[in-house]
Amino acid sequence: MTRVAVVYDAAAPYTPDIVVEQVVAALRTGGHDAHPVGLPLELRDVIATLSEFRPEMVFNLTESLCGRYECDFHFAALLDLLGWPFTGNDMVGLMLAQDKVLTKKLLAFDHLPFPRFAAFYDEALEFVGDLRFPLFVKPIRLDASIGIDASSVVRKSLDLLEKVRQVRMEYGGAALVEEFIEGREISVAVVGNESPLALPPIEVDFTGFPKRRPRIMDQRAKFDETSAEYRGTKAVVAKLEDPLRDELQRMATTAYRCLRMRDYGRIDFRLDKQGKPFILEANPNPYLAKDAELSLAANAAGIPFAELVERILRCALDRERRRPAVRKSETPLLPFGDEPKPAL
Ligand SMILES: Nc1ncnc2c1ncn2[C@@H]1O[C@H](COP(=O)(O)OP(=O)(O)O)[C@@H](O)[C@H]1O
Ligand SMILES: [Mg+2]
Structure with a gap:
């Protein structure tokens, strides 16, 4: 039996998604001591919330941190800094996939094949080969189809330029233009x-x-x-x-x-x-x-839901078991349960 915190971002608007209760129930079916833990809006309270709960394993269902979707990998980085084991991808995996251009490279x-593309940054344009209409315009770093609707498919140059301008204005940073795969x-x-x-x-x-x-x-x-x-x-x-x-x-x-x-x-x-x-x-x-x-x-x-959840937990538990002893004994940057010492 493992004491598991099923962690989600309670600052995000979808609080809490049905998946939290489903994963908690699946873990309990597997005999684990599982509890939902919602992360608050303030970063300093995030650390306090987790340290209060003292889980043996964090089941990471966050898709954002403190309501910020581009910060999903920061939470994984925080857990690593604190020395707490967690399920799923680490900072590197989350970060590489978040950047859709880096992913292609x-x-x-x-x-591996991907649609031909161009990326419009503030200071640069990157592209691979000539692009053929229809094209698809989307933000480079966002998920959950944010910034994507029927107008993302463009069929002529004027619409392309307008859509690139709009995506960059509304979502900040770069716009990605890909060949539309119909x-x-x-x-x-x-x-x-x-x-x-x-x-x-x-x-x-x-x-x-x-x-x-x-x-x-x-x-x-x-x-x-x-x-x-x-x-x-x-x-x-x-x-x-x-x-x-x-x-x-x-x-x-x-x-x-x-x-x-x-x-x-x-x-x-x-x-x-x-x-x-x-x-x-x-x-x-x-x-x-x-x-x-x-x-x-x-x-x-042939893998039922509870078994899928258990498999993911096992992956993380196996990793934790294999973590070199020297890493385990490292002092976390902020020891859980201890208040930071006031400066003298
Ligand atoms: N190059 C493309 N060609 C055709 N459809 C696309 C293309 N890029 C995105 N889409 C459509 O838009 C949806 C969301 O795009 P995706 O890149 O997966 O963004 P998100 O990370 O927001 O899910 C896809 O599931 C697909 O239906
Ligand atoms: Mg997608």
């Missing part, structure tokens, strides 16, 4: 460390999607339960020929390693009209709810 080293959308989840297991591919079924709109998973399709986009899409186990399924799983495992992911992750693909796969992005610590892609994929592989 790393994928290139392993000859075809099936498929994700492959990967679980484990020494020999990561690629689960059966899951596809977004767009059958009920509004006819005139581009088939993309924008914010409405992902979150607005009242929208036609949400009601018109569902995640299903993908029907694929064996060689294509094998190829997607091989690519997903290669990307998982190349992007330094650990415990669990999900690689998202699109297939073009000829069925050629392109990696859109990588998701370390993907959404773990029972009806989300990862759990569906695990189910399709």
